[in-house]
Amino acid sequence: MNKVQVRIMDTTMILQGAESEEYIRILADYINEKSESLLSRSQGKVTGQALKQLLVAINITDELFKERERIRQLEEEVSKVRQELNEYIETFSIKEDKAGNKEKPVGEKPAEKKPAGERLTEKKPDKVRTTEKDFKNGQAKPRKTDNA
Secondary structure (H helix, E strand, O other): OEEEEEEEOOEEEEEEEOOOHHHHHHHHHHHHHHHHHHHHHHOOOOOOHHHHHHHHHHHHHHHHHHHHHHHHHHHHHHHHHHHHHHHHHHHHOOOEOOOOOEOOOOOOOOOOOOOHHHHHOOOOOOOEEOOHHHHHOOOOOOEEOOOO
């Protein structure tokens, strides 16, 4: 346990915790910055040390709750993208039957048999790909690109 003497809002105190002395001082500095910012905006309307401390605590708690909500929304978005990606991979993965024969991915057309002379001049089919932007926009649909 680390014991650190700090000054927060004109009160000297000793804080004790498992975190480093540097981290505890960073917390104290953050609280002092928030209190100075809050009190400068109140233009002297807030009086009494306990009231000042309470307002600072409320503001920091508000910040904490908003960050938690932002994290929850980001985790939800990541989960949706992960699910879409897994569905996309499943759609285009190669399947094997019980005998070990590989099947074509879903959506892939079987190759057409053409005479040897025609195969040399044959135009390559368009490639299909989905971009990262499609996933971010929730529109994970294949798009055609230029011929390879």
